[in-house]
Amino acid sequence: xxxxxxxxxxxxxxxxxxxxxxxxxxxxxxxxxxxxxxxxxxxxxxxxxxxxxxxxxxxxxxxxxxxxxxxxxxxxxxxxxxxxxxxxxxxxxxxxxxxxxxxxxxxxxxxxxxxxxxxxxxxxx
Amino acid sequence: xxxxxxxxxxxxxxxxxxxxxxxxxxxxxxxxxxxxxxxxxxxxxxxxxxxxxxxxxxxxxxxxxxxxxxxxxxxxxxxxxxxxxxxxxxxxxxxxxxxxxxxxxxxxxxx
Numbered sequence: 458x459x460x461x462x463x464x465x466x467x468x469x470x471x472x473x474x475x476x477x478x479x480x481x482x483x484x485x486x487x488x489x490x491x492x493x494x495x496x497x498x499x500x501x502x503x504x505x506x507x508x509x510x511x512x513x514x515x516x517x518x519x520x521x522x523x524x525x526x527x528x529x530x531x532x533x534x535x536x537x538x539x540x541x542x543x544x545x546x547x548x549x550x551x552x553x554x555x556x557x558x559x560x561x562x563x564x565x566x567x568x569x570x571x572x573x574x575x576x577x578x579x580x581x582x
Numbered sequence: 583x584x585x586x587x588x589x590x591x592x593x594x595x596x597x598x599x600x601x602x603x604x605x606x607x608x609x610x611x612x613x614x615x616x617x618x619x620x621x622x623x624x625x626x627x628x629x630x631x632x633x634x635x636x637x638x639x640x641x642x643x644x645x646x647x648x649x650x651x652x653x654x655x656x657x658x659x660x661x662x663x664x665x666x667x668x669x670x671x672x673x674x675x676x677x678x679x680x681x682x683x684x685x686x687x688x689x690x691x692x693x
Contacts, residue, residue, distance in 0.1 A: 574627055
């Protein structure tokens with residue numbers, strides 16, 4: 458079964474840091490780009506960034522709202538990806554999903570599938 | 583303010599047809615990037631519904647169809663059923679932003 462499972466969500470104070478993990482199974486993880494998407498309660502989906510595969514030099518891209526604060530990394534030997542979040546703000550409170558685009562269509566044409574179940578990050582004092 | 587514009591809500595009676603629009607610009611849909619649609623039941627993760635503008639994954643009923651023209655795309659749902667009540671999102675790539683973008687989402691209510 459093709460699957461992504463996020464973990465690491467927690468309550469953190471403003472200005473703090475948190476690292477989320479995404480574990481993949483059922484597909485060739487190393488060929489895929491990994492994306493993180495978040496959803497604040499009652500709001501829509503917001504793409505926050507991606508990391509491409511080795512053949513694309515593990516290139517990363519981020520939404521303006523998180524650039525400079527968030528970093529995406531991956532470990533293909535462990536089939537995992539991570540989202541390091543620093544300088545957290547209350548507006549970063551959301552459910553965070555990891556998802557992927559496949560090797561053929563990539564980040565420019567690809568669709569997000571599958572999605573993890575999401576992990577909740579709450580930034581509050 | 584989402585890069586892709588969707589109506590906040592649509593509604594229809596069982597058996598009816600509804601459409602959800604997704605309007606972009608020359609840096610995303612109009613630039614030729616594909617549009618994909620996702621269905622999200624509240625409390626659950628989004629699920630791929632339409633990919634590559636008009637293709638349905640296996641398991642998605644043929645009541646769902648997608649199209650794209652110019653800087654816009656549309657999702658059509660025919661023969662509305664109660665189980666179709668959900669939030670729907672369009673997604674594409676934006677060359678100016680160098681990243682993926684979503685529409686703001688459309689809540690479908692089956693009356």
